[in-house]
Amino acid sequence: MTEYLTTIGLEFHAELKTKTKIFCSCPTDAGGEPNTHVCPVCLGLPGVLPVLNRHAVELAVMAGLALNCQIAEYSKFDRKNYFYPDLPKGYQVTQYPMPICHDGYIDLPLADGAVRHVRINRIHLEEDAGKLVHSGEHIQDSHYSLPDYNRAAVPLIEIVTEPDITSAEEARNFGESLRLILLYAGVSDVRMEQGSLRCDVNISVRPADSAALGVKVEIKNLNSFRSVYRAIQYEEQRQRELLAGGGSVVQETRLWDEASGETRAMRSKEDAHDYRYFPEPDLVPVVIDAAWLAEIAEKLPELPAARQQRFESELGLSHYDAGQLVISPPLARFFDAVYTLFPEAKTVANWLLGDISRLLNESDAELDAVPLDASEFAYLLSEVKKGAINQASAKTVLEEMFRQGGKAAEIIAAHGFAQISDSGALQAQVEQVLIANAQPVADYRAGKKAALGFLVGQVMKQTRGQANPAMVRELLEKALESEN
Amino acid sequence: MSERRIISRDDAEHVARLAHLRFTEAEMTDCMEKLGSILEYMQELQKIDTTGVAPTTHVLPLTNVFRADEPGETLPRERALANAPAREGGSFKVPRII
Incomplete structure (x- = not known):
C-alpha cells in the first residue's frame, strides 16, 4: 500500500483588542443593534478619509514580537477588490506585498520530546468584514441578505504559517500554542467560539515517494481547534482515497460541516481569486523605527x-x-x-x-x-x-x-476557627484529659504507644477541633514521659 | 490609435466581469480602445531605466498618520440607512449571493 504524507499550512485571523475600529472611531464592542456602530468611513461613503488606529499597529507589532517575527520598518496598505455585500466598499483594506511582520516561528513541542519548528510567513493588518444575516433557513434557499456593518473595519491581524505542519494533532497543538501566546501578549481575546480567533486550513496529500507537493485544498468554517483536528483527519482521508483510487484532488475551498463531520466543496479557486490588489492611496505608509519598536517591546508581557x-x-x-x-x-x-x-x-x-x-x-x-x-x-x-x-x-x-x-x-x-496554639491554654486541656482517661494513660506507660492517638483525639474533641494537633501531641508526650 | 491590440477581447471581458459591468458591442470596442491607449502609455513609461531608483509605494511625502484609539461619534442608524435602495428593519437589504 502506498504511504502518503500530509502537508498543512494554517491561516489565522485574530481580532485586535482595540476600543475603536481600524480606520475610524466607531466602537468595536460586540452586541450593538445592527448598523449602529457605523460612520461614513466604515460604510465606505464617498469622500471620506480613513485614518489608521495607532493602537492597532502597536498590537500587531506585539503579536509579531511574541511570534518571533521580524518587524518591517516600512509597511503599507493595499486594496483587495471583490464584490461581496459584507464589504461596503467593494474592497477590503489589507496589506499585500509589504506586511507589518514577517518570518517568525513557533517551536512546537511534540509528544516524543522533539520540537517541530513551524515557520510563520507573515502577519498583516487588515479590516474585518461585516456580518450577513440571510433570510430563509439555509443560505441556499435565502432570497436576500441583511448586512450588519458593526463588525466591518474592526482591526484584524492575519497570521499565515509556512506548510510545516504534518498532522491533525500538530495543527491542533499549533493552534492552541498560538492562541495562548496571543492571549498572554494581550493582543486579542482569541475566543474561537465568538469568532475573535478564526482558523483556516490549507492541506495537501502526496505519495511518500513524490517530491512535489500535492494539490492543496482550503478548509473554512472551523469554529474550534477540535473542528480543525476533525476536519484535517477527514480531509486527509478523503484525499488519500482519491489518490489511491487513481483520481486527483481539485484545488478548491471546502466548508467544514460540524454536524455531519464532512467537508463540502464551496467554490473553486480559479474564479474566486482575482483580487487586483493595488496600493491604498488614502492611507500613508507606516514606519516603525528602532525607538518605537523598543517602546512596544517594553510593553510585551x-x-x-x-x-x-x-x-x-x-x-x-x-x-x-x-x-x-x-x-x-x-x-x-x-x-x-x-x-x-x-x-x-x-x-x-x-x-x-x-x-x-x-x-x-x-x-x-x-x-x-x-x-x-x-x-x-x-x-x-x-x-x-x-x-x-x-x-x-x-x-x-x-x-x-x-x-x-x-x-x-x-x-x-x-x-471560631482560630486554632488554639497557646501552650498555656493547651496544657490545661491536656491535664484534664490525662485525669479523665486513667486507663489509656496507664496503657501508654505500659508500652502501648498507640494510646497516644486516642488521647490526642480526646483533647481535640474537648476543644471542638480547634487545638493545634501537633502541639497537643507534643504536650501529651512530654506529660506522659515526665510523670513516668 | 495603435493598430496593435494591447488588450485582448478575453482580457477586456474578464475585467468587465470582475467589475460587474455589461457592455454592448459598441461600448466594448470603445472601452478596449481607451484601455489600450492607457496601457500603451504605461508601456512608454516602462521604457525608462529605473536601475537604482527605489520603488514608489506612495505619492505623498508622509508616513505615520495616526488617530488615537478613542471612540467618537457614530452615525444615527436612520441616517446610515438613508441612502439604502432597500432595507428591512435596522438593516440594509441586498440580493442573495451564492
Missing part, C-alpha cells in the same frame, strides 16, 4: 514559554504543575500574586490546582471573575503554616472567600 521556564527552574515546580498553571493566564497571574506574599511555590500550586480549580470547575468561572483576593488567600496560607488554623477549616474559609470575598481573618474569627 511575559509569554507562556518564559513563564513555564520560570515556574520550573526558578520556583521548582514540576513540568506538569507549571504547565497546568501556565495554560490559564488568570491562574498563573494569581499564582504569582500569592507567591510574592507566601513564597512556597509547591504549596501555592497545590491549592490552586486542587481546591481552587475544583471550585472554579463547579462554578464554571475564571479566577479573575471571582471575588477571591490573592493577598487574603496568601494570609490564609500563612495562618495554616503557623498552625493558627487547621487544613479543614482553611478549606471552609477559602470556599467562603471564593464565593463572597471578604477578609480571611474576619471569616476565621466569625467561624
Whole structure:
C-alpha cells in the first residue's frame, strides 16, 4: 500500500483588542443593534478619509514580537477588490506585498520530546468584514441578505504559517500554542467560539515517494481547534482515497460541516481569486523605527514559554504543575500574586490546582471573575503554616472567600476557627484529659504507644477541633514521659 | 490609435466581469480602445531605466498618520440607512449571493 504524507499550512485571523475600529472611531464592542456602530468611513461613503488606529499597529507589532517575527520598518496598505455585500466598499483594506511582520516561528513541542519548528510567513493588518444575516433557513434557499456593518473595519491581524505542519494533532497543538501566546501578549481575546480567533486550513496529500507537493485544498468554517483536528483527519482521508483510487484532488475551498463531520466543496479557486490588489492611496505608509519598536517591546508581557521556564527552574515546580498553571493566564497571574506574599511555590500550586480549580470547575468561572483576593488567600496560607488554623477549616474559609470575598481573618474569627496554639491554654486541656482517661494513660506507660492517638483525639474533641494537633501531641508526650 | 491590440477581447471581458459591468458591442470596442491607449502609455513609461531608483509605494511625502484609539461619534442608524435602495428593519437589504 502506498504511504502518503500530509502537508498543512494554517491561516489565522485574530481580532485586535482595540476600543475603536481600524480606520475610524466607531466602537468595536460586540452586541450593538445592527448598523449602529457605523460612520461614513466604515460604510465606505464617498469622500471620506480613513485614518489608521495607532493602537492597532502597536498590537500587531506585539503579536509579531511574541511570534518571533521580524518587524518591517516600512509597511503599507493595499486594496483587495471583490464584490461581496459584507464589504461596503467593494474592497477590503489589507496589506499585500509589504506586511507589518514577517518570518517568525513557533517551536512546537511534540509528544516524543522533539520540537517541530513551524515557520510563520507573515502577519498583516487588515479590516474585518461585516456580518450577513440571510433570510430563509439555509443560505441556499435565502432570497436576500441583511448586512450588519458593526463588525466591518474592526482591526484584524492575519497570521499565515509556512506548510510545516504534518498532522491533525500538530495543527491542533499549533493552534492552541498560538492562541495562548496571543492571549498572554494581550493582543486579542482569541475566543474561537465568538469568532475573535478564526482558523483556516490549507492541506495537501502526496505519495511518500513524490517530491512535489500535492494539490492543496482550503478548509473554512472551523469554529474550534477540535473542528480543525476533525476536519484535517477527514480531509486527509478523503484525499488519500482519491489518490489511491487513481483520481486527483481539485484545488478548491471546502466548508467544514460540524454536524455531519464532512467537508463540502464551496467554490473553486480559479474564479474566486482575482483580487487586483493595488496600493491604498488614502492611507500613508507606516514606519516603525528602532525607538518605537523598543517602546512596544517594553510593553510585551511575559509569554507562556518564559513563564513555564520560570515556574520550573526558578520556583521548582514540576513540568506538569507549571504547565497546568501556565495554560490559564488568570491562574498563573494569581499564582504569582500569592507567591510574592507566601513564597512556597509547591504549596501555592497545590491549592490552586486542587481546591481552587475544583471550585472554579463547579462554578464554571475564571479566577479573575471571582471575588477571591490573592493577598487574603496568601494570609490564609500563612495562618495554616503557623498552625493558627487547621487544613479543614482553611478549606471552609477559602470556599467562603471564593464565593463572597471578604477578609480571611474576619471569616476565621466569625467561624471560631482560630486554632488554639497557646501552650498555656493547651496544657490545661491536656491535664484534664490525662485525669479523665486513667486507663489509656496507664496503657501508654505500659508500652502501648498507640494510646497516644486516642488521647490526642480526646483533647481535640474537648476543644471542638480547634487545638493545634501537633502541639497537643507534643504536650501529651512530654506529660506522659515526665510523670513516668 | 495603435493598430496593435494591447488588450485582448478575453482580457477586456474578464475585467468587465470582475467589475460587474455589461457592455454592448459598441461600448466594448470603445472601452478596449481607451484601455489600450492607457496601457500603451504605461508601456512608454516602462521604457525608462529605473536601475537604482527605489520603488514608489506612495505619492505623498508622509508616513505615520495616526488617530488615537478613542471612540467618537457614530452615525444615527436612520441616517446610515438613508441612502439604502432597500432595507428591512435596522438593516440594509441586498440580493442573495451564492
